[in-house]
Amino acid sequence: MELARRWNGATYSLFILHGNIFDVFPVQEAGGTAYVPLKTFLSRRLFPDRGFLLFYDISDGLTFGNAEMQKLFFEWLAVYDQVENTAFRQQGPPREFTRIAPLLRRFFLHAAEQNKKSITLVIDFPEKIVPASADAHSSIDERMALVTLLKWATEMRRLDIGLLLVTEASAKLAGDLLQNPHVAQVAIELPEAGERLRFLQAYAAARNQPVEAWSDFSLEELAGQLSGLNLSRIEHLLAEAVGNGGRITAQHVGLGKKRLIEEYCQGLVRFKNPKPGMNLDAVATHGAAKARLRELAWLIANGKRDVLERGVLLPGRVGVGKSFLVDCFASECGLPMMELGEFRSKWVGDTELQQGRILMTIRALGPVIVVVDEADAVFGTREADGDSGVSGRVFAAFAAHLGDSSLRGRELWIAMTSRPDLLSIDMKRQGRFGLCIPLFPAQGHNDVLEQFNAIASFKKITLTEPMLAFVDETLGARALTGSDVDAMLTRAKERAVLAGRDQSLEVVDLQEAVNSFIDPLDPQLLALQELAAVLACSDRRYLPDHYANADRASLSAKFALLKGRLRR
Numbered sequence: 241m242e243l244a245r246r247w248n249g250a251t252y253s254l255f256i257l258h259g260n261i262f263d264v265f266p267v268q269e270a271g272g273t274a275y276v277p278l279k280t281f282l283s284r285r286l287f288p289d290r291g292f293l294l295f296y297d298i299s300d301g302l303t304f305g306n307a308e309m310q311k312l313f314f315e316w317l318a319v320y321d322q323v324e325n326t327a328f329r330q331q332g333p334p335r336e337f338t339r340i341a342p343l344l345r346r347f348f349l350h351a352a353e354q355n356k357k358s359i360t361l362v363i364d365f366p367e368k369i370v371p372a373s374a375d376a377h378s379s380i381d382e383r384m385a386l387v388t389l390l391k392w393a394t395e396m397r398r399l400d401i402g403l404l405l406v407t408e409a410s411a412k413l414a415g416d417l418l419q420n421p422h423v424a425q426v427a428i429e430l431p432e433a434g435e436r437l438r439f440l441q442a443y444a445a446a447r448n449q450p451v452e453a454w455s456d457f458s459l460e461e462l463a464g465q466l467s468g469l470n471l472s473r474i475e476h477l478l479a480e481a482v483g484n485g486g487r488i489t490a491q492h493v494g495l496g497k498k499r500l501i502e503e504y505c506q507g508l509v510r511f512k513n514p515k516p517g518m519n520l521d522a523v524a525t526h527g528a529a530k531a532r533l534r535e536l537a538w539l540i541a542n543g544k545r546d547v548l549e550r551g552v553l554l555p556g557r558v559g560v561g562k563s564f565l566v567d568c569f570a571s572e573c574g575l576p577m578m579e580l581g582e583f584r585s586k587w588v589g590d591t592e593l594q595q596g597r598i599l600m601t602i603r604a605l606g607p608v609i610v611v612v613d614e615a616d617a618v619f620g621t622r623e624a625d626g627d628s629g630v631s632g633r634v635f636a637a638f639a640a641h642l643g644d645s646s647l648r649g650r651e652l653w654i655a656m657t658s659r660p661d662l663l664s665i666d667m668k669r670q671g672r673f674g675l676c677i678p679l680f681p682a683q684g685h686n687d688v689l690e691q692f693n694a695i696a697s698f699k700k701i702t703l704t705e706p707m708l709a710f711v712d713e714t715l716g717a718r719a720l721t722g723s724d725v726d727a728m729l730t731r732a733k734e735r736a737v738l739a740g741r742d743q744s745l746e747v748v749d750l751q752e753a754v755n756s757f758i759d760p761l762d763p764q765l766l767a768l769q770e771l772a773a774v775l776a777c778s779d780r781r782y783l784p785d786h787y788a789n790a791d792r793a794s795l796s797a798k799f800a801l802l803k804g805r806l807r808r
Contacts, residue, residue, distance in 0.1 A: 242427075243255065246426060247402065252397070253392070253396040253422070254389065254402075254405070254422060254423045255402065255404050255405070255425075256366075256404075256410050256413065256425045257404055257428065258407050258427055258428070259600060260430050261408055262470075263430075263470040263472050264276060264472050264475070265471075266285075267280070267284045272445060273438070273442045274442075275475075278406065279362065282362060283305050287360050289358075290358045290359065291309075291351065291357030293306075293360050294309070294344075294359070294362070295361075298336075298337065300335075301332070301335035301340070313347065338384045338388070341385070345392070352399040359401045360403075360404065361401075363403065363404065366405040366406070366407055366413060367407050367409070369385045370414040372411060372415060382414075386416060393420055393423050409596050411592030427600075429604065430468065430600055430601065430604035431471055432604070435471070436463040436471070436474065437460060440459045440462055441459060444459060454487055456488060457490075457493075468497065468511075468604050477492075497513075501605075504601065505583075508580070508581045508594055509581060509601075511576065512567070514571040514573070514575060515571045518567070518568055518571040519571060520537075520568050521568075522564075522568050522698065524695065524722065525690055525691060526560075526561070526565060528783075529565065529782065532782065533572075534572070536548065537569065537572050537573045540574075545607070546648065548649045549674070550642060550653065550671055551642060551654070551655060551672050551674070552653070552673065553655050553657075553675065554655065554676075554679060555657055555659075555660035555679070555773035556658065556679035556680065556769070557658055557770050557773070558658050559724060560679040560721045561722035565679070566609075566611050566654055575607055575609050575652075577608070578601070578605065578609070578610050579610075579611040579612075580611070582618065583595060583598065592630070592633060592634070592637075595634055599641050603651075606647070607650050609652050609654060610652070610653045611653075611654050613657075615656060615657045616659050620632075620635045635664065638667075639666055639667065642671075642673075645671070655667070658769045660772050661772045661776070668776070674778060676776045676778040676782075677777075677778075678776065678782060678783070679773070680773070681721045681724075682718070682719055682720045683784050688716050689711065692708070692711050695725050695726050695729055701745055703750075707745075707747050715754065724757070729753070731757070732752070765806060767802055768799065768802040768803060771798060774787045775792070775799060
C-alpha cells in the first residue's frame with residue numbers, strides 16, 4: 241500500500257488519504273481473512289503497535305484505539321487540569337477543533353518528547369474543518385484550523401507523530417494544505433482484479449458451499465466481470481442474489497453492475513454492456529469511419545493495445561448518427577461503455593468530487609470505452625473564469641488523465657461534438673484526441689437509399705420497389721442525416737397506423753411524410769458545423785472527395801465568414 245511506503249519513508253508527518261475510503265479492507269484473523277472498514281484496518285493492519293492511536297471528527301470528538309490509550313490520556317489530562325486550572329478530566333475534551341487542537345499539541349509533545357511514545361491522529365471528514373474556499377470567504381475558525389494543520393505538518397516531522405486526514409475528495413480541502421510540500425496525498429483506488437478475486441475467495445469460504453451452488457461463474461470469471469466496483473458494492477451485489485435464494489447470473493451481474501456504478505457516480509454517467517449481435521454492419525453510410533473503427537476493434541480483439549489510440553474525436557453536424565455509430569462500435573469490440581453526462585455542480589468541491597469518482601471508476605473498469613457527448617462543453621478550457629477556477633481544474637484533471645500513457649489500451653476515449661472548433665487545442669493534440677474521424681450526411685443517391693434501407697430494417701418497416709424509387713427520385717440528391725430519415729419513416733408509419741394499417745406501409749404514406757417534412761435547423765449553422773468537422777479532420781482519407789481535394793485556406797475563410805454571420 242502506498243501509504244505504508246510513504247509512511248516508512250519518514251519524511252512526512254501529515255498525510256491526506258482520499259478516494260475509495262468507504263470500502264472494506266483485508267485484515268488477517270484466526271479463521272482467515274476478514275474485511276473491515278478503513279478505521280479498523282488502520283488500527284489492526286497499519287498501526288497496531290503505535291503508542292497512541294487517536295481518532296477525531298467534529299461529530300464524535302476525540303476517540304481512542306483502545307481503552308488503555310484512553311486511560312493514559314485522561315491521566316495526563318488530570319495533570320493538565322491542575323496546571324492550567326481547567327476541568328477537561330471531568331467534562332471531557334472539547335469537540336471543536338480549534339479548542340481541542342492546542343490541547344492535542346501539548347499532549348503530542350509531552351508523549352513524544354518525554355515518554356518517547358509514537359502517536360497517530362486520524363481526522364475524519366477534514367473538509368468540514370478546512371474546506372476549500374477563498375480566504376475572503378473563510379471563517380476565523382477555518383483559518384485557525386488551517387494554520388494549525390500547516391504548523392503541525394512542519395513541526396511534527398522531527399518526532400514520531402503522524403496525522404492522517406481521511407476524505408473522499410482531496411479537492412474539497414483548502415488549497416494551501418494540498419500545496420504544502422510537507423503534506424503527502426495518497427489515493428485509495430478501486431480494487432484491481434487480484435484484490436477482487438481474494439475478496440470473492442473469502443466470501444466463498446465464509447459460505448461454506450461450492451461456488452457452483454450459487455454462481456454461474458467461477459470466482460476468476462466473476463472477479464473479471466465485477467471491474468469498476470469496490471468490495472463493499474460487490475458484497476451488496478452478491479447478497480442481493482444469494483441472500484434471497486437466487487444465483488449469480490450474467491443478467492444479475494450486468495444489471496447490478498450498471499445500477500451500482502451509476503449510483504456511485506450519482507447518475508452522472510450511463511453504463512452500458514455490449515449488446516450481443518450488434519456491430520458496425522447496422523450503420524448506414526460512414527464507410528471511411530467504419531473502416532477505421534474496425535481497425536481499432538481488431539487491435540482490441542487481438543490484444544494489440546500498446547498501439548491503440550488514446551482517444552478518437554468524432555465531429556459532425558447534428559443528426560449524422562454519432563451516438564449510434566459509437567454504440568455499434570462498442571458492441572463490436574465487446575467492451576463495456578461508459579458515457580459521461582454533465583457533472584458540474586454549483587456547490588463548492590462537488591464538481592471535483594464527481595469528476596474524481598468518475599475517473600477512478602474508469603481506471604478500474606478498463607478495458608472500457610469512454611464516450612463524451614458534447615465534448616467541447618464537458619471538457620471546458622484552461623481559460624474559463626468566473627467560477628473560482630473550477631473549470632480550469634476540471635480541464636487540467638481531464639488533460640492529465642488523457643495524457644497518461646500508462647492507460648493506453650485500458651481506456652479508449654471517444655469525444656463527440658458538432659463544434660470541434662470549440663474544443664481546446666490541448667485536447668486535440670496527438671496522444672489525446674489526435675485521431676479525428678468526421679462524419680457527414682448522405683453524399684449521393686446510394687447513401688440515401690442505404691440510409692432508408694438500414695433504418696427501415698431497424699424499425700421493422702418493409703420498403704417496396706416503388707417506395708425506393710420515390711425516395712431515389714425525390715431525395716437522392718439531398719444531404720440527409722440518419723435523424724432526418726428516421727423522422728420521415730416514423731411519420732409514414734404513424735400515418736399508416738392512424739389509417740388502420742398497423743402492419744402495412746403504402747407508397748402514399750411515405751410520399752405524405754416526405755413531402756411534408758421540413759428541416760427546422762438553420763442551414764448556415766449546419767454548414768458551419770460541417771466545415772468545423774472538415775477542418776478538424778486528421779486524415780484526408782476520411783473526407784468526401786470534394787472536401788479532400790479542396791484548398792484548406794479557402795475552407796477556413798468560408799468557416800470564418802459563416803462564424804461571423806452567426807454571431808450577429
